[in-house]
Amino acid sequence: xxxxxxxxxxxxxxxxxxxxxxAIRAEEALATEDHSMTAWERWDDAxxxxxxxxxxxxxxxxxxxxxxxxxNYGI
Numbered sequence: 001x002x003x004x005x006x007x008x009x010x011x012x013x014x015x016x017x018x019x020x021x022x023a024i025r026a027e028e029a030l031a032t033e034d035h036s037m038t039a040w041e042r043w044d045d046a047x048x049x050x051x052x053x054x055x056x057x058x059x060x061x062x063x064x065x066x067x068x069x070x071x072n073y074g075i
Contacts (some may be wrong), residue, residue: 009064016057022052
């Protein structure tokens with residue numbers, strides 16, 4: 001695998017982590033003094049977005065690790 005491909009996989013991973021962090025912060029920001037059902041639902045929706053972002057970051061991490069494993073160990 002070429003260095004450019006590894007660089008791209010690393011970039012995709014880092015971008016996915018940044019998006020995950022943003023989703024965590026967005027969820028945290030919705031834990032407010034507004035105890036209404038509407039606020040709760042927005043907070044819950046943000047959690048689902050955070051969860052999806054986490055899955056995306058994990059997949060990107062796994063793809064990068066697999067490529068590194070292939071380059072460094074031939075497996």
